[in-house]
Amino acid sequence: MTYKLYYADRTASMGVRVLLEEIGAPYELIPTTTIRGQPRPTEQLKINPNGWVPVLIWEDGAMYECAAITIFLCDRHQNANLAPSPDSPLRGLFLQTLVYFSGCVQTAFQQDYHPYRFADTVEDEPGSQRRGHKRLMETLQIIDNQIDNKKWILGKTFSAADIYLYMLTTWLEPSRGHPKLTNFPNVKRVVKQVSTRSSIKLVYG
Numbered sequence: 041m042t043y044k045l046y047y048a049d050r051t052a053s054m055g056v057r058v059l060l061e062e063i064g065a066p067y068e069l070i071p072t073t074t075i076r077g078q079p080r081p082t083e084q085l086k087i088n089p090n091g092w093v094p095v096l097i098w099e100d101g102a103m104y105e106c107a108a109i110t111i112f113l114c115d116r117h118q119n120a121n122l123a124p125s126p127d128s129p130l131r132g133l134f135l136q137t138l139v140y141f142s143g144c145v146q147t148a149f150q151q152d153y154h155p156y157r158f159a160d161t162v163e164d165e166p167g168s169q170r171r172g173h174k175r176l177m178e179t180l181q182i183i184d185n186q187i188d189n190k191k192w193i194l195g196k197t198f199s200a201a202d203i204y205l206y207m208l209t210t211w212l213e214p215s216r217g218h219p220k221l222t223n224f225p226n227v228k229r230v231v232k233q234v235s236t237r238s239s240i241k242l243v244y245g
Contacts, residue, residue, distance in 0.1 A: 042068055046084045046093050048093050052094055053095075056094040058244075059113050067116065089100045091196075096112075134201055144175070146208070149211050173218060177219045180223075202230055
């Protein structure tokens with residue numbers, strides 16, 4: 041069985057690719073784009089009418105949304121030990137963190153990179169971007185506080201949540217008004233540890 045992943049650089053599909061590398065599952069990358077106005081593959085749009093990535097296909101199914109794909113892959117490949125089991129005391133924190141990443145941190149990035157999705161007019165777009173910058177500071181500070189002095193997001197154990205966090209920080213661009221990673225020392229520490237993994241070096245190197 042080989043996964044198929046609709047893929048574009050500097051998108052959440054890179055995080056899913058890292059997961060597939062960590063799991064050791066064979067996969068095929070299907071190039072696509074996230075550039076506004078450029079056509080997407082028809083099959084991709086059938087699965088995700090939004091035209092966004094990642095989109096993952098396997099032998100009898102398909103899905104989109106990075107957090108959902110992360111949970112799916114971790115549960116399907118439990119031997120990779122990338123997520124707490126459903127009966128683990130850490131399961132709630134794992135799920136909570138992934139949903140927060142997806143619903144809050146990623147939305148803050150979208151407010152800056154894709155302001156037209158949040159503004160009624162072109163003139164209103166700079167306001168969306170400024171709010172996105174503030175939300176990045178607010179949301180990443182919450183994650184920094186959550187990590188506190190733990191080695192990883194979940195404590196002593198590395199997980200897919202750490203990979204997801206690394207992916208998010210690769211989108212930070214202080215030149216656009218984003219906060220610097222150095223503002224979040226606990227996040228920076230976790231990200232530095234994740235950066236040494238061979239899967240990260242392959243995908244982001």
